[in-house]
Amino acid sequence: MPPPEPAPLSFQNPAVMKVALTVAVLAALLSWVPILNILLWLAAGYAAVFLYRRRTGYAFSLRAGLRMGWITGVLMFGIIAVLFGGFLALFLASGGVAAFQAQFHNAMDPKYVEALKMLQNGPDVAVLLMQLFIFITCLSMAGGALGAKLVGRD
Numbered sequence: 001m002p003p004p005e006p007a008p009l010s011f012q013n014p015a016v017m018k019v020a021l022t023v024a025v026l027a028a029l030l031s032w033v034p035i036l037n038i039l040l041w042l043a044a045g046y047a048a049v050f051l052y053r054r055r056t057g058y059a060f061s062l063r064a065g066l067r068m069g070w071i072t073g074v075l076m077f078g079i080i081a082v083l084f085g086g087f088l089a090l091f092l093a094s095g096g097v098a099a100f101q102a103q104f105h106n107a108m109d110p111k112y113v114e115a116l117k118m119l120q121n122g123p124d125v126a127v128l129l130m131q132l133f134i135f136i137t138c139l140s141m142a143g144g145a146l147g148a149k150l151v152g153r154d
Contacts, residue, residue: 006058009067016071019052024075031080041136044076045069045143050151060148069144073137080136081129088119 007013027044031037048068049060060068118124 006056009064009071011071015056016052016068019055020048020068020072020075023048023051024072024079027072028076028079028083031076038135038139041073041076041139042143042146044072045140045145046147046150047143048072048140049144049147053147053151060151062145062148065144065146065148066141067144069141069147070137072144073140076140077133077136080132084129084132088125091116091119 007015009016011017023044027040027047031040033040045065045068048071049065052058052068053060058064118128
């Protein structure tokens with residue numbers, strides 16, 4: 001008898017969610033290191049495929065690797081967006097750019113001041129979040145595809 005068909009890779013699959021959420025939480029918490037974040041987003045998709053393959057024995061096609069990476073990327077973006085929203089609320093509640101300039105006695109680089117002013121403008125924050133979503137999900141999908149090619153087949 002052939003082995004039973006595995007459950008589809010979706011948000012309703014508990015095994016997928018357990019692996020993807022674990023990887024997404026670890027990668028989201030570590031992605032605040034500026035240089036490592038891009039590599040972490042790529043590695044998160046790869047790790048999700050690797051861990052799910054190890055846990056279930058499911059042989060990944062390229063499409064399944066992309067899907068697993070996408071699920072991981074969406075979860076990771078959600079976590080990062082919540083953390084960013086908390087930071088933004090604290091930043092704006094403390095007085096925004098004026099509070100930072102007063103604390104550092106105008107010793108801040110003008111580029112940093114301009115970037116901080118961007119956080120006070122709603123449309124700029126929305127664009128930033130859209131760009132972040134695209135980068136995180138695309139890099140996680142690329143990592144999932146790489147994982148499918150390297151460890152996904154029997």
